[in-house]
Amino acid sequence: MSTVQDDRAGQAAREESLVRLAARLTLTLGAPRPAVFWLDLSLSAGLGYLALALACSDVAVWIRLLAGGVSILALYRAESFIHELCHLKSGAVPGFALAWNLAIGIPLLTPSFLYDGVHNLHHARTRYGTAEDPEYLRLAAMSPWTLPVSVIMAGFAPVLLMVRFALLAPVSAIVPPLRRILVERFSALAINPAFRREPPRGPQRRRWLLLESAASAWAIAILAGAIAGLIPLRVVLTGAAVLSGMAVLNQVRTLAAHLWESDGEPLSVTGQYLDSVNVPPPGWLPALWAPVGLRYHALHHLLPGIPYHRLGEAHRRLTSALPPGAGFERADHPGLASALIRLVRAAGGSAA
Template sequence: MATNHTNKQDFVDDDSAGYTQDESGFKFSEARHLIRDLGRPKPIIYWLDFLPCILIAHVLFMTMRYMHEILPEDPSRAYLVQAILFPVCVILYMRCAMFIHELAHFGDKIPYFRQVWNSLCGVPFLIPSFVYLPHIDHHRRKSYGTDEDGEYFPLAHMSRWYMVAFLLHNLIVPIMAYLRFLVASPICWVYPPARRWVHRHASTMVVDPFYERRDGSPELMRLVVRQEVCCFLWLLWFTFGDWIMTGQLVSPLWLWGYLMGVAVLTLNAVRTLGAHRWAGDGRVLSFEEQLLDTVNYPDRPWVTELWGPIGTRYHALHHLFPTLPYHDAPEAHRRLMAGLPASSPYRETVRTSLLGEIYVLWRRADESATSREPIAT
């Protein structure tokens, strides 16, 4: 399991998390030179992207919630409108939620963005920004694919049932998050010894179910408590709001919130399965092994941007340059493909079909379960 110590890197993100030397036939300095004028986040793009998406999504969600009150005389039409609005909401909320990835890397470089994102998205979806701060370990040279990387699981070497479980567990994640912030948080406030276990085991967005988060610094723990309080207050309203306002004991908002949470989580889980080849075996991988273990999907942006928004469809590029803002990813990828040698390993990261890559992983997992031999990247 991960070593437990104060994580002094919770608020740090620089090129030390990526790769800074030339190895294995890949010229990092050459790649960096090709995108030397890119890399500075543009706040106006973040605001004009996030705010319209989250506000429209909230309006559509509440429209679904009250559609039968809006059309009481025509329930069939109300169901039809809800069926149309639901996938639109899922796509919009998925996009908004993925800004947590940018926050993990850029922190407060965009003034007030973290606070606004948490207020409009992080807290309502029970994913306040502190749960994703350990993401930076996923990019550290000596952490990637090891026990210290909570976002990695060697799926290519495991039974297919782990992939199935990874998708199905999203049915209970919203319930677990609900209990984490409505029950576990106040327990930690009144009984501090519980904090250590909750922080290590129930405070991080992870792929590896056995991951232990490092103990937090005093600065981090103050942030955690503030965001916990916000989530707790939101859940009080979510749970009892309809009863206070209308006397209704069972709120339709509960079902809609659960369904939306499961849908967004499942879409993100499918994206995650295709983001890597998951061929690590627990050891520290070389630069080229790490690069070839990640995947880019640059083609058909009108489709790939729906399931891989905010730069997540350029996952190999992101591992190469973790501090590259999402709005620079398409141009950076275009330059690298045009400027790097034909033999560059970077070209091996490009795929066209998410489902096709997941099928390859499914096949590798079956072969590995049969042979129990390492699968080459």
Template sequence: MTTTSTPVERATAAAPVTRNFAWRGQARALIADLFERSPVIYWTDFLLTTGLGWTLVAVYFLATPWSAVQIVAFIVASLLFFRSGTFIHEIIHMPSQQMVWFKRAWNLALGIPFLMPWIMYSNHIEHHNHRRFGTPSDGEYLPLGSSPVKETLKYLAQAPLLPLFMLVRFGVLGPLSWLHGGLRRWVLTRASAAVTNPYYSERFPKRFEKHLKIVEVLCFVYILALAVLVWRDVISLTHVAMGYLLLACTLGLNWVRNLAAHRYINDGTPMDLAGQVEESINITGQTWLTIALFPVGLRYHALHHLFPALPYHNMDEAHRRLMASLPADAAYRITNRDSFFAAVRELWQSARQTPHERSAMRAWLPRPDRS
């Protein structure tokens, strides 16, 4: 009798019973001089990228509708804002008192206008916790590779709705929750984290609540100001639709990019650091698409999970050193993929081979819904 194994079972069977992770110490020594952040690089990159992005937004809104100029301005502005937005990942990994004004500038130039203040991403640190990574309590992990294809399609279908979710969160739920304790508890548990796992349910950290309230007020004032401008016909509904489209595209780029961050084949079992690294992906092809879809060091996701504190501007050099000097059997080498398409193709093929009854997504579903 022939049985069909799931991607998780195949990966487990192929892996050695014990991992050789001794090479991590060697890896740390190879890049020990690369952990210092350069504020000059951060500020220069962010200000130039964001400034050019907002300049192209003006071109996008003022250009002749559907002209080549407008379309190009839209595409390039979206890519630039995507790049600026990914600095949120760097911010979360900074010590609390490091580059404080950079964090404030990021919020004012991007976080508040895009309704994504960086404190909403504080849950990201849990993604590096060995007790949470790859489990239902990880807000940034879904077992798409060990679940049927429909789960990947459901994931992608959420992207166009992300701006609407944020408008409701900061324009309706946030202000109302200030007046109702029960709703506030729900908002802090279910609507105060930047996650890709829709089943994530963890209370927002109490130590950050004051910060959250401040940015909630700023976001609400921003939404209210836009509403007044629309009411007074200063901004037309066409402009609102254009802004929504730009925001949806910018956020959607990150949503799609996430598909190539991990293999997503874990079944919900906690993983040690070696397992996290092997489950993560480096995109090593240096094409224009890689540069566009993986800005600010995101293409080295396995390297990031190996050394989360490594600043983005040193990742190229760190990866080069590791590939040149690590042992041939170091698991770091198996995390590399030539392109985004290679990683997504692997994910898609893995999902296609997973029957519904063997879906790992069942571990993520709320208990009453499991079958």
């Protein structure tokens, strides 16, 4: 066996050892606690909608702005459970997916079918970081201008979602070519413009159509109410501003979630881990901009089956058990600014 083959075999053995050790150390953390899911979602959604109502009311401007900010953070946390829905095993938290769609997914025009069946591809070992990954772009090798442009474009999410559900969805029901385009290109929360989604089949197709129909009816009702003057313009604009703020916040978090340094070839398990970002304590701000376990994004790629509320304990166990030379700590970053600065520098260096 050649030296190169020896090195590859050794690397594969070390990676397999790391994965097995991580799985063994966190063996007791795989079961979600339904009470945590329900309480967290209820408090986040409740606070978010109460703050939104206050932001829409006739009070002092500074109170409306403060309430709008609280609404963005609280509803963003509630909406982030869409990520957990993709990883929850069937029946693990009974009724949670339906409740989330009724409380958050449909009202905010982000029903779970936009992510279910899409995000899972991002975790596939043969897809991560490649052209077939719906949630990956080689941002570190792209123009630095790509970063602010992507954030600005995210701000138009409310308009795009309204067009998608109030206009394109009903029209596509009677125009098959439009339906094909809508399914392939405009039915996934993805950042890779080359990604084309496969049409749903079986039970997934029925769930998709039900959720899409409900979101479409809601979007049409909002649009009709605004045109007829039944919904005050202030309410429409405030709601759109909150949704826009949530989308911008999520895009900024997305930019900080990875190093985006893949060369387009499939990465190993440790390669995926080290290309992703943890922002562990003691900082508390990540709990706001990367809620529901998203602050442990690298660890989530290593152990995707662990529910969000147990990732902190999983990180503590691995940090204590693994020696510094194992490389586990290399995915930890001090905060949002450091992750973004590194990405900007990498993009700037590639453009030079």
